[in-house]
Amino acid sequence: MYSAPSIQKLLDELERLPGIGPKSAQRIAYWILNSKSSDALRLADAIVEVKQKVHFCKQCFNYAQDDLCEICASEKRAQDIICVVSESRDIPPIERTGAFTGKYHVLGGALSPLEGIGPDSLHVTELLARLNDPSIQEVIIATNPNVEGETTASYLARLLRPTGVKVTRLASGLPVGGDLEFADEVTLGRAIESRRAL
Amino acid sequence: MYSAPSIQKLLDELERLPGIGPKSAQRIAYWILNSKSSDALRLADAIVEVKQKVHFCKQCFNYAQDDLCEICASEKRAQDIICVVSESRDIPPIERTGAFTGKYHVLGGALSPLEGIGPDSLHVTELLARLNDPSIQEVIIATNPNVEGETTASYLARLLRPTGVKVTRLASGLPVGGDLEFADEVTLGRAIESRRAL
Numbered sequence: 407m408y409s410a411p412s413i414q415k416l417l418d419e420l421e422r423l424p425g426i427g428p429k430s431a432q433r434i435a436y437w438i439l440n441s442k443s444s445d446a447l448r449l450a451d452a453i454v455e456v457k458q459k460v461h462f463c464k465q466c467f468n469y470a471q472d473d474l475c476e477i478c479a480s481e482k483r484a485q486d487i488i489c490v491v492s493e494s495r496d497i498p499p500i501e502r503t504g505a506f507t508g509k510y511h512v513l514g515g516a517l518s519p520l521e522g523i524g525p526d527s528l529h530v531t532e533l534l535a536r537l538n539d540p541s542i543q544e545v546i547i548a549t550n551p552n553v554e555g556e557t558t559a560s561y562l563a564r565l566l567r568p569t570g571v572k573v574t575r576l577a578s579g580l581p582v583g584g585d586l587e588f589a590d591e592v593t594l595g596r597a598i599e600s601r602r603a604l
Numbered sequence: 605m606y607s608a609p610s611i612q613k614l615l616d617e618l619e620r621l622p623g624i625g626p627k628s629a630q631r632i633a634y635w636i637l638n639s640k641s642s643d644a645l646r647l648a649d650a651i652v653e654v655k656q657k658v659h660f661c662k663q664c665f666n667y668a669q670d671d672l673c674e675i676c677a678s679e680k681r682a683q684d685i686i687c688v689v690s691e692s693r694d695i696p697p698i699e700r701t702g703a704f705t706g707k708y709h710v711l712g713g714a715l716s717p718l719e720g721i722g723p724d725s726l727h728v729t730e731l732l733a734r735l736n737d738p739s740i741q742e743v744i745i746a747t748n749p750n751v752e753g754e755t756t757a758s759y760l761a762r763l764l765r766p767t768g769v770k771v772t773r774l775a776s777g778l779p780v781g782g783d784l785e786f787a788d789e790v791t792l793g794r795a796i797e798s799r800r801a802l
Contacts, residue, residue, distance in 0.1 A: 410669045412657045416650040422643070424635045430623055435654070436693045437622045439667060443655045445620070452614040453648040456633070457641045459610045469637055471608045495634045 413439070465536070467512040467529050468494050477510060484508040486543040490533065490562065492516045492550060500548065508546075511536065516554035517561055523554075525561065533562075537569050544572040551578050611637070663734070665710040665727050666692050675707060682706040684741040688731065688760065690714045690748060698746065706744075709734065714752035715759055721752075723759065731760075735767050742770040749776050 413435060420431035438446045462468070463475035470476070477483055477497075487508030491497060494512050513528040536542065547562055549555035559575055566573050579597035580589055589597070611633060618629035636644045660666070661673035668674070675681055675695075685706030689695060692710050711726040734740065745760055747753035757773055764771050777795035778787055787795070 410654075410658050410667050410673070412650070412654045412669060413667060416654045419647040419650040423632050423647075425628055425631055432693065432696070433623055434621050436691075438651060438654060439658060439692075446651055446655050449617040449621075450648040450651040452610070452617040453636060453644055453651075456608075456610045456614045456636060457644050460608050460637060469608050469611060471610060475608070493634075494637070495630065498630070 462512075466510045467514055467532070468497060468510055482507075486541050487546065488533075488536065488542060488544075489546045489548050491548050492555065492558070496548065496550075506546075513549070513558065516549055516558040518554045518557075528558075530562070530565070534565070534569075537566070537571055542571055544574060547573065547575045551576070660710075664708045665712055665730070666695060666708055680705075684739050685744065686731075686734065686740060686742075687744045687746050689746050690753065690756070694746065694748075704744070706742075711747070711756065714747055714756040716752045716755075726756075728760070728763070732763070732767075735764070735769055740769055742772060745771065745773045749774070 416435050416438065417428075417431050420426055420434050421428060423431075426434070438449075459471050460469050461471075463470035463478050464473050465478045466475060468475040468477065470478075472479065484507045487506075488511050489500065489506055489508060490511045490513060491500070492513050492515055497510055497512070500506050500510075511529065511533050513530065513533075515523050515528055517523060517525065517528070533545075537545070545562075545566060547559045549558045563573050563575075577600060578593065579600055580586070580593065586594070614633050614636065615626075615629050618624055618632050619626060621629075624632070636647075657669050658667050659669075661668035661676050662671050663676045664673060666673040666675065668676075670677065682705045685704075686709050687698065687704055687706055688709045688711060689698070690711050690713060695708055695710070698704050698708075709727065709731050711728065711731075713721050713726055715721060715723065715726070731743075735743070743760075743764055745757045747756045761771050761773075775798055776791065777798055778784070778791065784792070
């Protein structure tokens with residue numbers, strides 16, 4: 407593919423995308439080369455548009471096209487419960503469950519002393535400010551069940567205690583449809599600790 | 605991700621790329637959202653540029669930015685041997701071997717009666733025209749070793765016989781570093797048929 411500098415440039419850009427290696431980049435580049443101009447340019451336009459129009463929601467820091475994201479702007483969502491996530495990308499999987507109808511708050515990361523990410527790097531002050539609204543009854547902390555996520559959850563739980571708002575955490579345990587035999591010991595241990603009455 | 609229409613549009617476009625499913629599309633979309641504007645726009649520009657500047661080489665139908673692709677324009681390449689491939693994307697793997705220093709000819713597909721691809725859909729006439737040059741000594745047919753590729757190779761071999769040019773085909777056999785135990789019977793059969801004297 408050395409023959410055309412424009413193709414090499416496209417390959418270089420494609421290879422910088424996450425999960426795209428040289429082979430995938432080549433496959434996509436040839437798809438773009440072979441496809442109708444209008445098809446390829448729609449992709450280019452979509453990239454430009456997303457960078458121009460999408461910014462952070464003023465309230466929850468999810469991605470939004472208006473001042474508020476659709477969830478914050480919606481009157482159908484419960485106003486008394488906030489689900490705190492690390493990143494915007496954690497919202498779609500929660501939405502897909504249909505089990506949560508409240509609002510979100512995106513921290514913009516998780517605490518990680520090793521990477522120099524402290525509370526000041528996260529949207530924590532803004533979360534506290536939102537809790538001044540007396541209608542908020544509960545904060546669900548939905549950070550990832552890994553070291554950084556657990557650290558962030560403990561930190562937030564301690565920080566929010568004085569506000570009197572109920573603070574909860576997503577349950578850890580066996581994945582539904584999973585096999586006891588193949589569960590790792592930490593997950594299984596957590597499932598035993600958090601056993602429910604039947 | 606339903607929240608921002610621009611993001612949904614980007615996801616839709618990304619999912620149309622080959623090998624990109626909903627999860628990869630989401631990962632790439634978030635990468636684009638999180639990256640600096642200049643980084644994301646470089647990708648968009650590269651797509652636009654490739655569609656504007658790249659077209660087919662007048663001689664071999666490889667992708668090119670000038671009238672001739674770099675290989676056809678090069679004086680360092682052997683002028684007496686042409687390697688015939690189905691698609692432009694078959695050229696980089698051959699180039700990487702360093703085993704071929706001649707010119708190429710891209711057919712633009714392979715014969716497939718089922719899909720209605722006959723000789724007229726391929727750049728066959730143009731190949732014949734190139735063979736009017738008396739300096740051409742050999743044509744290597746490097747179509748894929750599958751049904752369409754083999755059909756195309758037989759067709760071309762028959763068609764080129766009257767020209768008196770030497771026509772050869774890439775060898776089929778065991779992949780280097782492969783295991784006899786795991787070779788499929790067709791490949792192994794071909795390897796036995798084409799055995800070499802040592």
